[in-house]
Amino acid sequence: MIVFHFAGCSAPASSFKNLxxxxxxxxxxxxxxxxxxxxxxxxxxxxxxxxxxxIMRNHSTTEIMYSVVNHSTILIQWHGLNxxxxxxxxxxxxxxSWIGPKRVRKPGISFDDLPPIDLxxxxxxxxxxxxxxxxxxxxxxxxxxxxxxxxxxxxxRSEEIENYKEFDWWDxxxxxxLKITFVPARHWSARGLFDRKETLWGGFSLQDDQGTHVYxxxxxxxxxxxxxxxxxxxxVHLSFLPIGAYAPRWFMKYHHMDPEDAIKAHKVxxxxxxxxxxxxxxxxxxxxxxxxxQTLNELWSKEVDPKSEFIAPEFGKTYTFKSIGNL
Numbered sequence: 001m002i003v004f005h006f007a008g009c010s011a012p013a014s015s016f017k018n019l020x021x022x023x024x025x026x027x028x029x030x031x032x033x034x035x036x037x038x039x040x041x042x043x044x045x046x047x048x049x050x051x052x053x054x055i056m057r058n059h060s061t062t063e064i065m066y067s068v069v070n071h072s073t074i075l076i077q078w079h080g081l082n083x084x085x086x087x088x089x090x091x092x093x094x095x096x097s098w099i100g101p102k103r104v105r106k107p108g109i110s111f112d113d114l115p116p117i118d119l120x121x122x123x124x125x126x127x128x129x130x131x132x133x134x135x136x137x138x139x140x141x142x143x144x145x146x147x148x149x150x151x152x153x154x155x156x157r158s159e160e161i162e163n164y165k166e167f168d169w170w171d172x173x174x175x176x177x178l179k180i181t182f183v184p185a186r187h188w189s190a191r192g193l194f195d196r197k198e199t200l201w202g203g204f205s206l207q208d209d210q211g212t213h214v215y216x217x218x219x220x221x222x223x224x225x226x227x228x229x230x231x232x233x234x235x236v237h238l239s240f241l242p243i244g245a246y247a248p249r250w251f252m253k254y255h256h257m258d259p260e261d262a263i264k265a266h267k268v269x270x271x272x273x274x275x276x277x278x279x280x281x282x283x284x285x286x287x288x289x290x291x292x293x294q295t296l297n298e299l300w301s302k303e304v305d306p307k308s309e310f311i312a313p314e315f316g317k318t319y320t321f322k323s324i325g326n327l
Contacts (some may be wrong), residue, residue: 015197016150018186019251022254024196031287033251039120040247040288046280051316052113052213056080061208062178064238064321068313070107071281072129072219073116073242079177079208081300083214084296085118085240086129087138093128093282101128101282104289108316111137121174122148123218124201125155128282132159139163147173149182149200151270155191156193169202176302181205185220187255205233212323215239215269219278221254222261227267235270243296243312244279247287257283263303266310273321274310 056065056077065077072086089111094100117138122130130152138144139161146156146164156164165173168180185203190196203218214237215229215236230236242327244255257265259276266274279292293312300310313319 010234015238016200017197018188018223019184019222019225020186021190022186022221023097025251029251033248033325034056036092037248037286039286040285040291041250042289043104046289048105048108049316050106050113050317051108053109053115053316054318057117061210062323064214064323065318066238066275066321067109068240068275068277068315068319070103070105070124070315071111071279072240072242072277073107074216074277075109075276076214076216077115077204077208078214081113081176081178082119084117084138085121085143085204086123086218087120087134088128089134089137090131093126093131093284095127101284104282104283105281105315108314112136114192114278115142117142120146120179121180121204121216122152123185123192123203123216124187125152126219127191129201129219130155130191132161135159135161137288144177147180147182147204148201149189151199155199167201167322168201177208179207181207181233183187183215183233184225185218186223186225187218187220205236208323210323213237215271216257217241217256217265220257221252222257222265226265230269237272237323239266239269239271239274240277241265241271241274242278243276244287244293245284245287246294248294259292259299262296263299263310266308271310272308274308275319276310276312279312280315 067075074085076083092100172181182202187201189199204216206214215235241262243259243262246256
């Protein structure tokens, strides 16, 4: 018997559920998408610059430095901590080294140029977000603490990765002046054919005692959980929202936001600055390589809100965000 429960309940589960009804796709749906649909063009390779990150040397609490490395991998430097989200440096997003989505560009920051990493935030166990080879490299070099959703520890332990902590939705931990909370997302988990939704997925909220709120959404479709996050944890000042891997909409809309959904989320969470992620790295779905950035820029150009911004970043470049106390 399969036991379903909403994350937030303490009972063990063999299958997790989203807060809102989210239909599963059948094999017929998958066949229709993969073999009867059409895919826009992607380049085989994109020449791109690699940056050396600017390093926060004064343990500043008054500003946040961040660099989107690629896909959903973000280096966040704040309160003296070097935090890395969903790190993937592998050539492919796949269980196999010879087949599966292959990166079309170098990471914006090379692995060797990363500063010592203190914390790793893992949103869920899909291969483009939980990359075991990168986690093992980080463990060998820095041994950072890994924060991850419930029931993911089995996989990490199987690879002799021991420095981790599992979270249910709304669980929190205090680290270096930051309160870090695992929050809901509208998505799913699986690394094979028969383990769908057996491990928990989500995003991360980071807050300091000055009231600054940083939000990493992970991988998600649009949903009412955005409003719930704001109601419980307060408005967001700096957010990282996925804008890619969204076509075709009939198949992807419940699990992946498009730029229009991301702008809606930006408004609901009252974000001062939103940064697009989850695009231009691995070809996962049917939209073109250029579409997420171009569509976001076109839609945002029609918005009139001098108090907020939504950018598609240059990968690897270091950006600075002043904390709420300095706004």
